[in-house]
Amino acid sequence: xxxxxxxxxxxxxxxxxxxxxxxxxxxxxxxxxxxxxxxxxxxxxxxxxxxxxxxxxxxxxxxxxxxxxxxxxxxxxxxxxxxxxxxxxxxxxxxxxxxxxxxxxxxxxxxxxxxxxxxxxxxxxxxxxxxxxxxxxxxxxxxxxxxxxxxxxxxxxxxxxxxxxxxxxxxxxxxxxxxxxxxxxxxxxxxxxxxxxxxxx
Numbered sequence: 001x002x003x004x005x006x007x008x009x010x011x012x013x014x015x016x017x018x019x020x021x022x023x024x025x026x027x028x029x030x031x032x033x034x035x036x037x038x039x040x041x042x043x044x045x046x047x048x049x050x051x052x053x054x055x056x057x058x059x060x061x062x063x064x065x066x067x068x069x070x071x072x073x074x075x076x077x078x079x080x081x082x083x084x085x086x087x088x089x090x091x092x093x094x095x096x097x098x099x100x101x102x103x104x105x106x107x108x109x110x111x112x113x114x115x116x117x118x119x120x121x122x123x124x125x126x127x128x129x130x131x132x133x134x135x136x137x138x139x140x141x142x143x144x145x146x147x148x149x150x151x152x153x154x155x156x157x158x159x160x161x162x163x164x165x166x167x168x169x170x171x172x173x174x175x176x177x178x179x180x181x182x183x184x185x186x187x188x189x190x191x192x193x194x195x196x197x198x199x200x201x
Contacts, residue, residue: 002026002200003038005065007055010045011183015078018183022190024197032064040200041068043177045080046143049089049105052080053097062098069100069175074199076130077177082170083148085177091146101170102151108144112163115145122158122168122180130176130195138188140180142168147179 004015006028019026026042027034035041043065045052056062069075077085086097089105097105108114119139124131147166150156158169158178168179176196182189 001038002040002042002197003029003035004042004044005035005061006030007045007052007059007061009047009052009055010080011181012044014181015042015044015183018190018193019197022194022197024193024200026197030059030061032060035061035064035068038068038073040074040076040196041065042076042078042196043081043084044078045084047080049080049083049091049097049146050093050095052084053089053095056084056098065098066100072174074196075175076196077175078183079144079179079181082177082179083146085170085175086148086150089146100175101148101155101172103149105146105148107146108166109163115143116162117143119185120160120162120168120180122160124158125156125169126171128157128171128176129199130171130192132195133191134188134195140168140178140182140185140189142180144179 083105085100124136156167157171159165160168182192
């Protein structure tokens with residue numbers, strides 16, 4: 001079973017429905033013990049960074065996330081779930097994240113419409129299991145006003161051009177995260193969820 005972490009923010013049911021469409025067993029959970037017992041873990045989310053990190057810490061799910069990653073089980077961050085994995089965010093002040101990846105979350109540069117909403121091209125920077133059956137430079141669906149700026153370029157798994165290139169995907173070891181929403185990106189997005197299910201099997 002894949003655990004979809006519920007910390008009071010995000011499009012949880014749409015993520016769960018995405019897994020259902022590719023016949024992967026996924027449950028929405030809000031207890032650290034349920035995260036610990038899962039074969040794979042998904043951290044989704046939409047909304048404000050400061051509220052999200054606060055809810056994770058209040059519920060103890062922050063430590064559950066870090067333990068899941070440390071254990072080596074497959075882990076997937078989606079949208080805000082990607083941003084929370086970084087050291088800090090500058091959304092409405094400066095806030096400390098989970099620190100899984102070095103770097104900061106910053107506002108999309110001026111000169112383009114904010115939020116970045118709609119379909120955009122995702123360029124695969126390197127091979128990884130979640131890209132199986134997913135063509136390079138395919139379009140995925142985005143909704144966000146902030147982007148992650150990794151300190152280490154080696155963790156960047158995908159880039160997208162919107163007001164300049166940004167990391168639309170990051171990966172290291174068992175951790176994968178995307179700024180776009182695979183669950184809202186049609187058949188191509190579902191392939192990513194299917195591949196995550198295979199990794200977690």
